[in-house]
């Protein structure tokens with residue numbers, strides 16, 4: 001398996017309750033996995049653990065057969081080769097779009113950088129915006145820059161933390177389709193965190209439903225929501241998880 | 246506990262391995278350095294007592310305590326009243342020159358109290374401008390008793406007019422940003438202004454008033470210049486006396502320890518008075534309080550009150566200093582004086598630069614690490630600011646002499662080198678003013694959060710690279726602000742500099758103070774006015790930069 005999370009437990013030092021407990025998950029190469037859960041269920045924490053921004057209390061995380069975190073191992077985030085798109089994008093406000101995008105390409109030659117920049121700019125449809133600063137872009141454009149920045153260094157794994165939550169509904173719908181196209185085109189394995197079941201369903205090859213740091217359901221969108229996309233009966237079954245649309 | 250579980254032991258080593266980098270080690274080293282002087286005092290506090298100390302304790306200690314307590318009580322009370330009432334008037338009402346008073350009323354901070362003290366003495370004494378005018382114009386000779394400012398009430402007056410801006414600025418920031426809803430409600434209910442002030446403003450702004458007053462009190466306890474010049478016996482003058490007059494460092498240490506205990510008590514009291522809700526400058530979106538336009542008599546009353554305070558706290562001493570400086574310019578300005586300016590700027594620049602670097606390292610470590618250790622440890626930097634300069638000086642001298650003895654005994658040097666060098670003075674500045682820069686840098690880091698650092702690390706930069714490529718760029722303003730604040734404080738600093746400067750090393754502050762204590766008040770004006778102008782320009786620049794942000 002490409003991503004292998006075993007028996008993962010985690011809590012923040014300043015709180016007593018575990019934020020994740022005995023969490024297990026495997027992901028196949030090239031798949032898009034969606035983590036679906038209410039706010040506070042531990043989605044962001046899970047991504048931060050995978051990215052190396054937090055240190056697990058127990059359990060192990062490996063990606064592409066490399067152990068990232070385990071009992072006596074901890075690979076720093078800068079060494080993991082994992083990409084991430086943050087909830088509010090975290091675009092560097094002091095850098096132009098092009099410098100934001102090539103930020104992760106330190107060891108590349110100038111020519112390679114230029115070439116890669118053009119590739120990803122094309123991919124996310126941002127031609128002509130290279131010289132702008134983040135604050136000169138709309139929300140949807142910022143989101144694309146964030147995606148391009150994360151894609152540019154060709155990460156083995158791409159993490160998304162509710163990237164649509166700051167966009168209005170129209171845009172969200174359009175970008176969702178586009179995102180799936182881009183991800184499938186690049187073939188990158190990704191984990192996509194959301195509290196929106198439509199997102200989950202439209203994007204995912206595999207859905208994980210999280211509540212209070214534990215997996216309560218796992219399967220394909222079809223398994224989770226039913227065949228004809230009529231999930232009203234599922235809502236009756238799990239009203240707490242799925243009521244937040 | 247962790248010994249019981251194999252996994253946890255492994256985790257523990259893993260955590261240490263990945264968290265303890267150069268940044269952490271540097272940060273711990275810096276904090277340890279800051280703690281050393283205080284530790285030195287604490288360790289020697291319990292040492293054997295000598296005769297001097299028994300004498301001091303029996304006959305003098307009471308006076309020091311009573312005088313210090315009287316000063317602290319009255320200065321605290323009056324700065325609270327003046328500072329909070331000005332803050333309220335300026336935040337809630339619109340009247341002539343309000344825009345100017347917003348920052349003009351901070352300007353008295355540019356005049357260090359010791360400079361204010363001899364300026365006012367110079368204005369009021371027999372040869373001063375008031376009495377001379379009365380004599381020459383109207384042939385009136387006044388009873389000296391009514392014009393003597395060199396007593397307890399005079400001392401309180403000086404501290405109040407030059408320190409109230411601490412309360413004013415903190416309370417104003419709070420009222421303008423965080424109290425809008427409450428005050429608007431009170432207004433809608435038709436409550437009168439006085440009632441709003443006493444019933445609403447004072448209670449909700451209590452925490453910020455207390456915070457401001459506690460800064461004022463720390464300044465009062467730190468002061469040496471005013472009380473020395475006006476002949477009031479306090480802890481600081483006593484520390485100087487036992488040390489230099491009697492040559493008794495041990496008793497000076499005991500006095501310092503006692504004063505530290507007193508301050509500890511004060512800080513605990515402050516916590517209690519502040520109440521549960523901790524005062525903070527929030528930077529999130531806030532609704533600003535809209536000032537109400539005053540009409541008629543009330544408009545001019547508000548103006549007169551602000552103008553009166555501004556007049557006695559800034560204009561009068563400022564103009565007096567300028568006129569004296571012009572009077573003595575020829576004699577005072579010399580190559581030696583240029584040397585003094587060079588010394589002052591040089592030493593303040595070096596110390597402020599080191600302070601800023603240390604502040605950045607410590608706050609970066611605190612921000613990037615979780616857990617009590619990383620959060621509580623940096624609070625130690627505040628320590629230096631709470632401890633009066635004279636006490637820090639005692640701690641540092643005892644520390645450096647101890648070190649020098651070792652180095653000497655081991656035969657590295659033929660004399661005491663550390664305790665006679667400028668290193669000691671710079672170290673003292675760092676201990677005392679680290680907190681100033683730290684607060685500024687920390688608030689900058691708080692504003693940007695950790696997400697940019699996280700993003701940079703995920704994109705392949707380690708903590709250090711991320712720091713230089715991202716963090717520094719985003720908090721440049723806060724870092725620069727911290728540097729300037731520390732620089733200004735060092736520029737004005739008196740007690741530490743007096744005690745710890747190397748032989749023949751003069752700064753503007755010591756230069757001015759020496760002239761003043763030698764009854765050459767006019768000659769003191771030139772160095773004083775330089776200090777005041779540099780500080781005033783920075784305050785102005787600061788206010789306008791902050792306003793824009």
Ligand SMILES: Nc1ncnc2c1ncn2[C@@H]1O[C@H](COP(=O)(O)OP(=O)(O)O)[C@@H](O)[C@H]1O
Pocket residue numbers: 012014015019037038039040041042043044045046
């Ligand atoms: N920095 C933090 N310190 C302490 N507790 C936190 C921190 N961040 C999140 N938590 C807690 O951890 C739990 C999971 O949070 P999070 O992973 O952000 O959930 P989600 O992303 O699903 O909304 C919540 O209960 C939250 O309060």
Ligand SMILES: [Mg+2]
Pocket residue numbers: 043044045161162
């Ligand atoms: Mg979240």
